[in-house]
Amino acid sequence: MIKHPIPKKRVVKKTSMSNLGMTLESDIEITNQFYLETKRAVIYKKPTPVQVVNVSYPSRNKAKITEAYYKTPSTTDFNGIYRGYYVDFDCKETQSATSIPLANVHDHQVKHLRQITEAGGIGFLIVYFKAHNEYYYLPFEVLERCYNNSLKGGRKSISYKTFQKEAHLISFSLNPRIDYLTVIDHHIIPKLKK
Amino acid sequence: MIKHPIPKKRVVKKTSMSNLGMTLESDIEITNQFYLETKRAVIYKKPTPVQVVNVSYPSRNKAKITEAYYKTPSTTDFNGIYRGYYVDFDCKETQSATSIPLANVHDHQVKHLRQITEAGGIGFLIVYFKAHNEYYYLPFEVLERCYNNSLKGGRKSISYKTFQKEAHLISFSLNPRIDYLTVIDHHIIPKLKK
Numbered sequence: 001m002i003k004h005p006i007p008k009k010r011v012v013k014k015t016s017m018s019n020l021g022m023t024l025e026s027d028i029e030i031t032n033q034f035y036l037e038t039k040r041a042v043i044y045k046k047p048t049p050v051q052v053v054n055v056s057y058p059s060r061n062k063a064k065i066t067e068a069y070y071k072t073p074s075t076t077d078f079n080g081i082y083r084g085y086y087v088d089f090d091c092k093e094t095q096s097a098t099s100i101p102l103a104n105v106h107d108h109q110v111k112h113l114r115q116i117t118e119a120g121g122i123g124f125l126i127v128y129f130k131a132h133n134e135y136y137y138l139p140f141e142v143l144e145r146c147y148n149n150s151l152k153g154g155r156k157s158i159s160y161k162t163f164q165k166e167a168h169l170i171s172f173s174l175n176p177r178i179d180y181l182t183v184i185d186h187h188i189i190p191k192l193k194k
Numbered sequence: 195m196i197k198h199p200i201p202k203k204r205v206v207k208k209t210s211m212s213n214l215g216m217t218l219e220s221d222i223e224i225t226n227q228f229y230l231e232t233k234r235a236v237i238y239k240k241p242t243p244v245q246v247v248n249v250s251y252p253s254r255n256k257a258k259i260t261e262a263y264y265k266t267p268s269t270t271d272f273n274g275i276y277r278g279y280y281v282d283f284d285c286k287e288t289q290s291a292t293s294i295p296l297a298n299v300h301d302h303q304v305k306h307l308r309q310i311t312e313a314g315g316i317g318f319l320i321v322y323f324k325a326h327n328e329y330y331y332l333p334f335e336v337l338e339r340c341y342n343n344s345l346k347g348g349r350k351s352i353s354y355k356t357f358q359k360e361a362h363l364i365s366f367s368l369n370p371r372i373d374y375l376t377v378i379d380h381h382i383i384p385k386l387k388k
Contacts, residue, residue, distance in 0.1 A: 042309045044269055049241035050259065065244065068259040075238055079273065081282075084314035086275035115236045120278035 043080030086121035097131035099157040136167040137183040237274030280315035291325035293351040330361040331377040
């Protein structure tokens with residue numbers, strides 16, 4: 001008889017995209033908390049939308065959700081007010097050193113950010129290039145051009161070179177951690193006032 | 195033997211406060227959808243925050259939440275952009291014909307709306323007096339005065355008379371259903387521009 005080798009259980013490493021996303025997200029939440037405490041801006045992360053199917057009431061005042069599913073958000077994750085401007089953005093990260101795939105950005109997010117910028121708000125992405133340990137502020141106009149180009153059969157990602165040329169490097173420190181409002185001060189608001 | 199009457203099953207009517215709240219909320223969501231489609235404003239309801247405790251994966255791509263609890267939101271329910279202004283509000287309703295109890299408005303909501311108005315945003319409440327079938331736009335300043343007064347031992351509610359004098363009646367129609375932006379046009383933005 002032939003002895004088949006016993007397959008080893010595959011150990012799935014927990015360093016998945018979603019975990020990394022959580023870190024970037026929580027760094028931005030810590031940044032926003034600092035902005036709030038120093039009265040610089042009022043910006044919050046929206047809760048993740050959940051479709052509740054079943055709720056039980058084990059005690060009178062406490063509802064326990066026993067069946068629910070994550071829903072696709074219709075907007076971006078973060079919004080708020082800064083210097084009187086409406087601010088709206090999402091955060092993304094990439095493992096690649098050379099680009100971020102546009103598959104990371106959902107159609108409805110592009111549509112939402114377009115509506116925001118058309119209405120006079122400040123819309124953008126914060127993109128983390130893990131390989132370079134760099135955070136970039138990507139203005140919506142650059143995102144939109146690359147996105148539209150991809151719809152016409154062009155490149156399906158935004159290159160790191162595009163970020164170096166057309167996005168703004170965000171400084172990272174202890175407090176504020178990911179200081180994207182300083183980018184807005186220097187590069188975005190002066191253009192809006194023209 | 196004494197025959198005890200068989201107790202009838204009590205039928206609990208489903209016209210509770212929470213259901214009514216849902217109607218007001220969904221009327222505002224329909225209004226916002228109309229504003230969005232007519233390119234007048236981009237305003238969304240934030241998802242209800244949920245603390246997820248347990249998730250199972252019955253199939254590869256679908257996460258099923260099996261234990262979760264509702265969390266207290268740290269902000270108000272609605273925000274967005276209108277005519278370049280950041281707009282932020284919550285909706286409340288009262289069964290009473292003469293007042294709305296301040297217990298309906300949470301401390302953190304007052305704090306949040308104060309931060310918003312201090313930052314140059316437009317903060318307010320939409321209050322539905324069911325007994326009168328009237329919707330009111332209550333500016334944050336009026337809410338804050340009544341709230342501060344209640345903290346000093348004053349009245350624990352806002353009277354209907356205060357609404358008649360200092361709030362703005364919102365017209366109700368088919369589309370837009372609860373037309374609060376027209377109140378902002380007539381009564382709020384002109385004051386901001388002084």
